[in-house]
Amino acid sequence: MTTTTDDTEQAHEGSCCCGRVRFRMRGPYGTFSHCHCTDCRKTHGAAFASYIGVRRSRLEFLQGGSELGSFTTETGTRRQFCRHCGSSLTCTVSSEPDEIYVATGTLDTPLSLKPEYHIFIRSRVPWFDPHDGLPQHREFAE
Ligand SMILES: [Zn+2]
Numbered sequence: 001m002t003t004t005t006d007d008t009e010q011a012h013e014g015s016c017c018c019g020r021v022r023f024r025m026r027g028p029y030g031t032f033s034h035c036h037c038t039d040c041r042k043t044h045g046a047a048f049a050s051y052i053g054v055r056r057s058r059l060e061f062l063q064g065g066s067e068l069g070s071f072t073t074e075t076g077t078r079r080q081f082c083r084h085c086g087s088s089l090t091c092t093v094s095s096e097p098d099e100i101y102v103a104t105g106t107l108d109t110p111l112s113l114k115p116e117y118h119i120f121i122r123s124r125v126p127w128f129d130p131h132d133g134l135p136q137h138r139e140f141a142e
């Protein structure tokens with residue numbers, strides 16, 4: 001698989017469900033993965049969450065910054081969401097303070113990059129078993 005420079009540097013915009021929060025991010029992008037951990041499942045209300053990493057300085061909230069709520073779990077993972085509609089928007093892991101993970105399902109521009117792997121497969125729901133050929137890691141990717 002080839003990835004052009006245009007793909008990895010391209011700017012993308014996204015928004016929450018109600019539209020109050022809008023953001024723009026610009027590459028280079030970090031890892032793009034599907035996370036099956038319990039916290040991602042709960043905050044998304046879904047079988048797993050898909051996040052792409054970007055440098056914190058390359059993510060800009062265009063509007064609705066005051067609508068952002070945040071929640072930090074016991075493990076130090078901080079999640080931002082729209083306080084009005086509840087959309088999950090970002091996730092920051094305490095071990096990577098300069099990287100912010102953006103919920104790719106909130107993007108409004110088409111993302112040509114593809115997910116690299118599944119993580120926290122040990123916590124996956126019993127009713128969904130991914131068969132997309134991507135590597136599956138029990139916890140974090142090595
Ligand atoms: Zn909203």
Ligand SMILES: [Zn+2]
Pocket residue numbers: 035036037038039040041049120
């Ligand atoms: Zn997770």
